[in-house]
Amino acid sequence: xxxxxxxxxxxxxxxxxxxxxxxxxxxxxxxxxxxxxxxxxxxxxxxxxxxxxxxxxxxxxxxxxxxxxxxxxxxxxxxxxxxxxxxxxxxxxxxxxxxxxxxxxxxxxxxxxxxxxxxxxxxxxxxxxxxxxxxxxxxxxxxxxxxxxxxxxxxxxxxxxxxxxxxxxxxxxxxxxxxxxxxxxxxxxxxxxxxxxxxxxxxxxxxxxxxxxxxxxxxxxxxxxxxxxxxxxxxxxxxxxxxxxxxxxxxxxxxxxxxxxxxxxxxxxxxxxxxxxxxxxxxxxxxxxxxxxxxxxxxxxxxxxxxxxxxxxxxxxxxxxxxxxxxxxxxxxxxxxxxxxxxxxxxx
Ligand SMILES: NC(=O)c1ccc[n+]([C@@H]2O[C@H](COP(=O)([O-])OP(=O)(O)OC[C@H]3O[C@@H](n4cnc5c(N)ncnc54)[C@H](O)[C@@H]3O)[C@@H](O)[C@H]2O)c1
Numbered sequence: 001x002x003x004x005x006x007x008x009x010x011x012x013x014x015x016x017x018x019x020x021x022x023x024x025x026x027x028x029x030x031x032x033x034x035x036x037x038x039x040x041x042x043x044x045x046x047x048x049x050x051x052x053x054x055x056x057x058x059x060x061x062x063x064x065x066x067x068x069x070x071x072x073x074x075x076x077x078x079x080x081x082x083x084x085x086x087x088x089x090x091x092x093x094x095x096x097x098x099x100x101x102x103x104x105x106x107x108x109x110x111x112x113x114x115x116x117x118x119x120x121x122x123x124x125x126x127x128x129x130x131x132x133x134x135x136x137x138x139x140x141x142x143x144x145x146x147x148x149x150x151x152x153x154x155x156x157x158x159x160x161x162x163x164x165x166x167x168x169x170x171x172x173x174x175x176x177x178x179x180x181x182x183x184x185x186x187x188x189x190x191x192x193x194x195x196x197x198x199x200x201x202x203x204x205x206x207x208x209x210x211x212x213x214x215x216x217x218x219x220x221x222x223x224x225x226x227x228x229x230x231x232x233x234x235x236x237x238x239x240x241x242x243x244x245x246x247x248x249x250x251x252x253x254x255x256x257x258x259x260x261x262x263x264x265x266x267x268x269x270x271x272x273x274x275x276x277x278x279x280x281x282x283x284x285x286x287x288x289x290x291x292x293x294x295x296x297x298x299x300x301x302x303x304x305x306x307x308x309x310x311x312x313x314x315x316x317x318x319x320x321x322x323x324x325x326x327x328x329x330x331x332x333x334x335x336x337x338x339x340x341x342x343x344x345x346x347x348x
Contacts, residue, residue: 003296006031006065006089008056008080009072010039012157013094017069018043020292027296030064056080060087067117067299070094075161078103081118085110090117092295095170097312099162101320101337104313111309119295119305120312122174126294127287129241129248130175132280133232136251137179142234148176149216150230153223163200165189165326166319168219173318174311175230176207176215183314183340184209189322190330194222205322208332247279313339 005021007014007029014034021029031051032043040052053059060068060083067090070080078098084091091111097120098104111118124130136142150172159167177183184207191203201222207215228243238252253275291307298305317340321333 001026001300003027003299004030004064004066005069006033006059006062006067007069007071008033008059009070009094010034010036010043011071014039014069014071015043016288017071017292018047020286020289021069021296022047023289024293024296026300027292031059031062033059056083060084060089065089067092067295071121073159073161074166075099078107081107082110085114085116085118088114088116090119090295090299092119092121092292093312094121095123095174095312096120096166096316096319097309098316099166101313101317101339104309104316105339108309108313117295117299117305118309118312119298120307120309120315121291122170122307122311122315123287123291124171124175125178125307125311126290128282128285129243130178132249132282133179133230133239133241136237136239137232137234141237141251142232142239143236144211144234145180145213146233146235147214147216148179148230148232149218150175151218151227153218153220153225153227155224155226156221158195158201158221160196160199163191163193163203163326164219164221165191165200165203165205165322168221169203169205169217169319169322170315172215172217172219172230173205173207173315174307176217177314177318177341179232180209180213180215181341182209182213183337184215184318184335186332186334187318187321187325188330188332189325191326200326203322203326207318248282249280251278251280253277310339314341 018029033053033056044050044052068084069092071094077093081091081093152168186208189205191200193200202220205217230241232239240250255273257271321335325333
């Protein structure tokens with residue numbers, strides 16, 4: 001059965017989604033919507049037969065779509081997604097799901113009541129490198145996970161409606177929560193705004209989990225070098241993920257073993273392990289295409305997608321607490337929501 005998709009927002013990211021959905025066998029983008037007529041023309045020239053409109057309501061009421069993808073600026077996500085569900089449509093919302101946990105909860109309840117799929121664009125959870133890291137953690141190869149750190153840096157694109165934390169960190173937060181299988185118990189965040197008053201360009205976020213585990217996230221759109229790296233430090237081995245490399249995952253048989261505690265300095269020596277480095281072969285799948293395929297198959301098979309509304313809410317809860325910490329000069333903010341992921345998967 002063919003799923004007909006309507007896509008709202010044809011800026012930087014939307015056209016990539018149009019291409020990926022149109023490349024799937026069981027799906028077709030039948031309508032597109034943007035306020036900018038030039039952006040509509042670019043898509044209809046490339047995909048003739050696609051209905052163009054500058055009015056989202058016209059798309060919702062057209063009878064030409066079964067599902068809607070919202071790829072507009074973050075502050076518009078809630079309103080557009082809620083109106084799409086009200087018209088009986090399944091919805092894929094780009095990250096972050098909305099601008100508050102309250103909005104996320106309302107979308108989840110609305111989609112549940114209407115029996116519609118609510119999906120969030122946490123694209124990296126559909127990528128082969130993150131799946132490999134999850135496998136390495138779950139099968140115990142890395143030992144107990146101690147901390148995960150990530151850098152997401154680039155020059156632009158600079159946003160006006162949200163800061164670098166809300167724009168860039170959803171990726172890292174979604175990956176870290178997925179890898180640890182847990183939500184943090186508290187977060188702290190610091191940062192600075194240089195270009196637009198009140199809109200932070202650079203942010204440093206620390207997630208504190210039970211069992212002393214940590215996530216450290218560094219994001220900036222004001223950096224000369226593009227950097228997309230993540231490191232998982234385990235008690236047995238360590239792994240790195242560099243999204244700009246051909247060999248994206250590297251596993252290091254490296255570590256430091258501490259002797260039993262002794263007050264005698266002469267006996268208290270750490271032993272360093274410098275073993276081999278290995279880069280596993282990964283399945284070559286475009287993460288965005290895998291994400292689009294998961295959305296379509298979750299609708300067809302009536303199943304919860306990997307990145308569902310609750311997954312979107314869990315990430316927004318962390319962002320909200322981090323934003324509060326940012327306002328309170330890096331104070332540690334406690335998270336205690338019923339939606340928090342509870343189980344910490346060190347390697348079980
Ligand atoms: N998954 C990823 O890796 C990734 C990458 C980039 C952006 N994104 C997400 O995609 C979304 C869009 O980002 P972008 O960089 O493409 O933004 P953008 O500003 O380049 O484009 C947004 C487009 O939406 C249109 N628009 C805004 N309000 C509209 C409305 N009410 N009706 C119709 N059209 C409207 C604008 O005219 C514009 O063309 C954001 O949520 C962003 O976080 C995700």
